[in-house]
Amino acid sequence: MVEIGEGPNGKNEIYHILYDGTIEDEVQYAAMGGQAEEISRFLKEHYRPGMSLAEVVQLGVRALTVTQNKALTERDLEVAVLDRNRERRKFRRISSEELREILGQG
Numbered sequence: 001m002v003e004i005g006e007g008p009n010g011k012n013e014i015y016h017i018l019y020d021g022t023i024e025d026e027v028q029y030a031a032m033g034g035q036a037e038e039i040s041r042f043l044k045e046h047y048r049p050g051m052s053l054a055e056v057v058q059l060g061v062r063a064l065t066v067t068q069n070k071a072l073t074e075r076d077l078e079v080a081v082l083d084r085n086r087e088r089r090k091f092r093r094i095s096s097e098e099l100r101e102i103l104g105q106g
Contacts, residue, residue: 004082004090012082035067042066053081054102057094061103074099 003013014026029047031039042063051059057079061072079094086092094102 002082004084006084008084010084031063038067039063057099057102074103 003015005011005013014028014030016024016026016030016032018024028049029040029043031037031043033039043059046059046062060079061077064077065072074096077099079099080091081094082090083092084090
């Protein structure tokens with residue numbers, strides 16, 4: 001779960017709610033699902049603050065590739081970014097065309 005702060009300097013929060021109801025605060029990134037621990041380890045080793053959108057998406061794909069043991073394309077992925085300036089939903093989906101370009105497949 002993500003909470004987006006109000007205004008340009010608003011504080012964002014990332015929470016991971018576990019199956020037993022425990023809530024954990026996450027910093028910078030979060031991984032959820034069956035391979036979450038492996039993905040988190042990979043992100044911890046490779047993530048750095050200030051990465052561009054393209055770098056972050058590529059890192060996420062690399063993290064998933066390590067756990068999937070296969071190459072992933074834009075057809076395998078659904079990617080969105082948080083956007084505090086949007087009215088209702090505070091995220092926008094990355095289009096297939098933009099994702100192909102980010103992944104160097106376009």
